[in-house]
Amino acid sequence: VPVSNESAKSARRAYRSAVTGMDRKLGRLMKELKYLGLENNTAIVLMGDHGWSLGEHGMWHKMTNFEETTRVPLVVSAPWLYTSNSPRRSSAIVELVDVLPTIADLAGLTLPDSETFDGKVFVSVLSGETQKSRTEALSCYPRRVKNMSEMWKGNDVIHTDRTLFTHMGYTIR
Numbered sequence: 001v002p003v004s005n006e007s008a009k010s011a012r013r014a015y016r017s018a019v020t021g022m023d024r025k026l027g028r029l030m031k032e033l034k035y036l037g038l039e040n041n042t043a044i045v046l047m048g049d050h051g052w053s054l055g056e057h058g059m060w061h062k063m064t065n066f067e068e069t070t071r072v073p074l075v076v077s078a079p080w081l082y083t084s085n086s087p088r089r090s091s092a093i094v095e096l097v098d099v100l101p102t103i104a105d106l107a108g109l110t111l112p113d114s115e116t117f118d119g120k121v122f123v124s125v126l127s128g129e130t131q132k133s134r135t136e137a138l139s140c141y142p143r144r145v146k147n148m149s150e151m152w153k154g155n156d157v158i159h160t161d162r163t164l165f166t167h168m169g170y171t172i173r
Contacts, residue, residue, distance in 0.1 A: 003060055012054050039079065043106045045099060046075040050139075063141060063156060065171040070139040072096065078106050081127040092125045093134045093173060102126075136172050143167040 003011070026046065033039045050069045053059035062069050074094065097119035104111050105121045122133040142165040143155045157165060 002058070003055075008055055011060065015052060015054060041080065043103065044075075044077040045103060046073065047096060047099060048073045063158075065139055065141050065169045067171075067173075070137075070171060070173070074099075076102070076126055078123075078126055081123065083128060090125055090131075092122065092132045093137045094122050094125070095119065095134065095137045098122050098133070139171045139173075141169050143169065 029044075030039070033042055033044075050062055050072055052062045053064065053066070053069055056068050057064070057066055059066075074096075097117075098121070099119065101111060101117055101119040101121045102123055105123050111117055120133050124130040125133050142157050142162075143151075144157050144160055144164050145151045145155050145166045147153065
């Protein structure tokens with residue numbers, strides 16, 4: 001559904017405002033860690049959910065498998081790992097399921113053997129020891145098509161029983 005230029009500007013402004021607000025809160029957290037003397041032995045993991053389309057591909061929501069909505073922000077700080085070889089930015093592929101085992105590893109914890117964890121630890125990427133931890137990342141998003149002649153209309157799945165899903169979209173990077 002097309003939106004007016006004014007609505008588009010307003011939506012983009014609101015999105016950027018939310019990002020700015022989070023950035024300020026993170027700054028306050030970092031300042032407090034420094035004040036408490038904890039900045040060198042505290043791991044910080046900042047991640048977000050999938051992105052929101054702000055008009056890309058004519059879409060104004062977050063329920064697609066396009067690149068813009070499957071990529072997420074992920075920032076990890078573990079100061080004790082950093083050396084001159086440590087990347088400040090990486091193009092390594094990781095998935096959000098990798099965050100839990102990575103945090104456990106950073107904290108020196110062992111995950112229970114009685115449970116299954118799909119994630120892979122990416123501490124070696126953070127330390128600069130390796131350049132990648134995965135070769136691919138999978139994303140999927142379901143649809144519920146009610147009318148095959150208008151497949152794009154009213155096909156969202158929010159708060160919908162999974163048995164009513166009619167299609168599943170997959171992407172792999």
